[in-house]
Amino acid sequence: MMSSSSKMSYLGTLSLIIISTLLITTNAANFRIKNNCPYVVWAAASPGGGRQLNPNDGWSLDVAPGTKYARIWGRTNCNFGGGGCETGDCNGQLECKGYGKAPNTVVEYALNQFNNYDYYDISVIDGFNIPMEFGPTTDVGGECKLSSCTADIIGQCPDPLKFPGGCNNPCTVYKTNEYCCYQEPCNPTDYSRFFKERCPASLSYKADKTANYSCPGGTNYKVVFCP
Template sequence: MAENSSCLLLLLFSLFVARTSAATFTITNRCPFTVWAAAVPGGGRRLDPGQTWALNVNPGTAGGRVWARTGCTFDGAGRGRCQTGDCNGVLECRNYGQAPNSLAEFALNQYMNLDFFDISLVDGFNVGMELSPVSGGCRGVRCSADINGQCPGELRAPGGCRDPCNVFKTDAFCCNSGRCGPTYFSRFFKERCPDAYSYPKDDATSTFTCPGGGDYRVVFCP
């Protein structure tokens, strides 16, 4: 009886830790150029090639995002602009970034204490990304295709490849009514990065889960 009670207490303690400890996101820049990493929640910082930023995210966080900004200039007060992924002209992001930008998205300790995560190209593409659980035997997701180099002419933008909603602003591309399907442009993204979101309703092949309580790594230009 005492042994069973000890096992039960250990299980309850493990669940408590999984639900209450912060997740560490280790963000690494493997691009051959400087990026300005951004995270909501978290802020932002400059990452030269090879540099890493360890970011702690509270359990229960939903709507989290990590992305790379490119072509940035900031003054000593942290004010400036970025060519892609800009977040209201500040180094320490408090709002989501401006398209085009590739996104690592996550929601921690949600239904059945699962983490939900994905890479999204719904806001376009600027650099390749990988988002992977560090442990737990869960598979990660990666998008490393040369999307900027192959971007259709209608979607080309300085430093990136724009999303069709941002360009055409129609319901077929934006899914404002909630009724939409894949398009020629979403298929362009999907063919190159099959595991990434290519349009707003692309849930079935693009959302991944892992038991809550683990850590993650994000890699720019994997």
């Protein structure tokens, strides 16, 4: 039989586990992901996996506090029986374990970081494949606001960057630091300006610091494809 001291130690440990679990559940950020596109989008999240979203479908995703280096993006024209996705593919799998293959429009975020703030952006550093909107589900004010990239980038894409179903970032094509592919400091180029002029609220190249946003920790968010 368990001694009184062992029982107390066991119960104390169990209580800590329960409390920790409750805190994680309570403080997790909820991401409401919605597909407003007239076509199927295979939503992807790291962490989170993936989900097929037919037009008007949604996906509710809870993410643990303290998560960083996280991404949400969409994939198009997927065939998981072979070939993967035309854009945004992650090793041919529905459930993503890492990041997607360019070109893809990406939401990047980190939760409960400096001063218990969440930090986020929409990035076209990996190119563009689906119009996106991202931000808090309720109006919080300040820098906690919606970011979007909804321009016709695919239709206007410069010829060297064109890709089936998307528009590549120059680093995917040229792989040189002329386009800020490897190290900073570096400067904007005509290609990064092409993206920035059409999506000023998005990051357009690696040294771009002009489209970062923040919300108090505990904020819930929405992600909309084709807003």
